Amino acid sequence: AQTVTQxxxxxxxxxxxxxTLSCTYDTSENNYYLFWxxxxxxxxxxxxxxxxxxxxxxxxxxxxxxxxxxxxxxxxLKISDSQLGDTAMYFCAFMKxxxxxxxxxxxxxxxxxxxxx
Amino acid sequence: TAGITQAPTSQIxxxxxxxxxxxxxxxxxxxxxxxxxxxxxxxxxxxxSNTAGTTGKGEVPDGYSVSRANTDDFPLTLASAVPSQTSxxxxxxxxxxxxxQFFGPGTRLTVL
Numbered sequence: 001a002q003t004v005t006q007x008x009x010x011x012x013x014x015x016x017x018x019x020t021l022s023c024t025y026d027t028s029e030n031n032y033y034l035f036w037x038x039x040x041x042x043x044x045x046x047x048x049x050x051x052x053x054x055x056x057x058x059x060x061x062x063x064x065x066x067x068x069x070x071x072x073x074x075x076x077l078k079i080s081d082s083q084l085g086d087t088a089m090y091f092c093a094f095m096k097x098x099x100x101x102x103x104x105x106x107x108x109x110x111x112x113x114x115x116x117x
Numbered sequence: 118t119a120g121i122t123q124a125p126t127s128q129i130x131x132x133x134x135x136x137x138x139x140x141x142x143x144x145x146x147x148x149x150x151x152x153x154x155x156x157x158x159x160x161x162x163x164x165x166s167n168t169a170g171t172t173g174k175g176e177v178p179d180g181y182s183v184s185r186a187n188t189d190d191f192p193l194t195l196a197s198a199v200p201s202q203t204s205x206x207x208x209x210x211x212x213x214x215x216x217x218q219f220f221g222p223g224t225r226l227t228v229l
Contacts, residue, residue, distance in 0.1 A: 004159075033216055045160075045207060045220035091159060095216060104150060104175060105209075105218055107159035 002027045002094050006108035013082055014116050020067075021077045021111050023092030029053075031097040034068065034075045035105070040088040048090070051075065053097075079113075087115045120144065121221035123208050129227045130198050138193040138224050140208030148211045149191040150218065151175075151183060153204040160207065166191055198228045 003026045013019040025034070036048040051059045051068050058066050063083075067076045079086055092108040124139045142149065147168045152160040152175075162175030166185040180202060182194045191210075195202055208221040 035217075043205065043223050045209075045223075047217055047219075050215070050217060098216060103216065104162045104165055105152075105160070107152075107161070109157055109159045 002029070002096065002106045004092055004094050004106050004108035006092055006111050008111045009109070010112045010114070012114040012116055015082060015084060017082055018078060018080050019082055019113065021079075021090050021092075021113065023075045023077070023108055025073050025075065025092075025094050027073070027094065027096070029096045033095045033097070034066075035093040035095070036064070036066070036075075036077045037091045037093060037107075038086075038088045039091065039110075040085075045091075049077065082115050084115050084117060086113065088113060121208055121210055121219060123206075123221040123224050125224060126222070127225040127227075129229060130195075132199055132228055133197055136195050136198060136226070138195075138206055138208075138226070140191045140193070140221060141189050142191075142208075142210045142219075142221075143189065144210060144212070144219070145188060146210035146212035146219075147188070149185065150209040150211075151181070151191070151193045152207045152209065153177065154207060154223070155204050163193065163206075195226075198226075200228045202226065203228045 005024045032053045034051045038046045049061045063080045089110045091110045093105040121142045150165045151163040154160045164183040166172045206224045209218040211218040
């Protein structure tokens with residue numbers, strides 16, 4: 001079974017600064033996907049970024065980037081030039097590569113991020 | 118495009134009563150999922166369906182049942198609600214090579 005650990009329950013940062021959210025996972029799989037989801041106060045789950053384990057290059061999406069360390073089983077999210085709209089709960093999630101059909105997500109417990117004006 | 122819709126948005130339910138949470142997607146995704154979100158526990162999978170006509174149990178299936186009569190709909194039923202089922206319930210769907218899951222807006226259920 002897979003587990004995902006987010007060791008920072010809460011974080012806060014000044015607007016325009018950079019913040020890094022940590023995530024580690026445990027799996028015996030070699031091929032898998034990792035995700036960061038954002039959940040603002042509206043409750044909607046929004047996909048922020050996606051990483052395929054077989055790709056060495058770290059994924060980036062505008063101000064969001066990841067530091068994927070496969071050997072260390074670490075998948076941190078960096079938010080640059082943070083904005084007030086980044087205030088949300090952030091969830092790290094793991095999915096093993098599907099052999100048939102689709103696979104479920106295993107979520108961490110989340111990090112509540114507050115951007116301070 | 119609506120994506121995934123869930124109904125109701127919120128509900129207060131007396132313990133022992135039954136209830137069905139509705140989920141509909143218009144993206145023609147094969148796979149659908151039900152998760153519950155509890156403070157400090159993240160989201161946990163209740164049931165899933167890889168395609169119409171098939172369902173499977175997730176991490177926390179007890180007290181819940183699902184059906185998948187067609188591609189678009191994936192209702193979640195609580196036969197006899199208990200207070201521990203107080204939670205926010207999310208429906209999700211996925212398809213394609215990117216294996217991304219798209220989530221509905223959630224249903225907040227309170228069982229008293």
